[in-house]
Amino acid sequence: MVATAKPTDIPLLTPLDWQWQGHNIRYTEMGEGKPLLLIHGFGASVGHWRKNIPILAAAGYRAIAIDLLGFGASAKPNLDYSLELWQQQLFDFWQEKIQAPTVFIGNSIGGLLSLMMLGNHPELARGGVLINCAGGLNHRPEELNFPLRTIMGIFTKIVGSPLMGSFLFNRIRQKHRIRRTLTQVYRDRTAITEELVEMLYRPSCDRGAREVFASVLTAPPGPKPEDLLLRVQCPLLVLWGDADPWTPIAGAKIYQDLAQTNPDVEFYPITAAGHCPHDENPDRVNQFMLEFLAKENLARE
Incomplete structure (x- = not known):
């Protein structure tokens, strides 16, 4: 077993800024060694990795996390958001700030983006870690049965409306509603802290946040x-x-089946954890990541 510290007395993450296509992008990094790039999920930010970055850095890795355009402390321009847009952001960030084969680590939408980087830009990658990887940015129509398909169509039209969309967004982003949503996706209620709620709430107050929300919810999968x-x-x-x-x-059956036939793929459930096990059960997730990196001799000098 690879020894790992517990994420207690977590060091503060240093905010760093990078200009991309005229927009300010927030990122952070800690540690030295070959790089790991951590990519958050929908509505989250670099702070969602606060229990993982110090542990990875202390183990001898250069742990880097980035706020996707439209999220966290990054700019929120009124654009047509898509996975391809963020993939280009990650590619350009790698070219400017990393320039070395990287292990891409992502949760939810960040997991799908990590998979896109591995599949579409294999020359950039040494390995990947997918944590509850999303199947798409949104549901594909064929994945929804009637009447849910119709309901979702109506919902996306409401979200795109300046008047009704603003009303809906302002209700969804209220702190008590954020906390209620978190109780749906976190099995361990003690992990739903005021710090976590504030981290998700604060970016929703930024100019342009509602337009980002509407664009993402109506984007292609x-x-x-x-x-x-x-x-x-x-x-x-x-x-x-x-x-x-x-x-x-x-x-996740596709990954479980692949792990049975491909020795380069490993799959492990995190027991009694929800959509964000890296935050809910960081000890277990950090342990799996460190063992994987050590076993594969990935990213460490």
């Missing part, structure tokens, strides 16, 4: 994980909170 996996050429660790109602572990 993006590439399918099964298609991307065909092009992955490096070691892959897949972790999944087994109590996740948003991306249930039943939907």
Whole structure:
């Protein structure tokens, strides 16, 4: 077993800024060694990795996390958001700030973006860690049965309306509603702290946040994980909170089956954890990541 410290007395993450296509992008990094790039999920930010970055850095890695355009402390311009837009952001960030084969680590939408980087830009990657990887930015129409397909169509129209969309967004972003949503996706209620709620609430007050929300919810779903996996050429660790109602572990069968036939793919459930096990059960997730990195001799000098 690889020894790992517990994420107590967590050091503060240093905010750093990078200009991309005229927009300010927030990122952070800690430690020295070959790089790991951590990518958050929908509505989150670099702070969602606060229990992981110090542990990875202390183990001899250069742990870098970035706020996707439209989220966290990054700019929130009124654009058509898509997975392809963020993929370009990550590619350009890698070219300017990293320039070395990288292990991409992502949760939820960040997991799908990590998979896109592995499949579409294999020359950048040494490995990948997917944590409750999303199947798409949004549901594909064929994935929804009637009447849910109709309901979602109406909902996306409301979200895109300046008047009704603003009303809906202002209700959704209220702190008590954020906390209620977190109780759906975190199995361990003690992990739902005021710090976590504030971290998710604060960016929603930024200018342009409502327009980002509407654009993301009406964006195309993006590439399918099964298609991307065909092009992955490096070691892959897949972790999944087994109590996740948003991306249930039943939907992870493609990764479980792959792990049975491909020695470069590992799959482990995180027991009694929800959609964000890296935050809910960081000790276990950090342990799996460090063991994977050590076993594969990835990213460490």
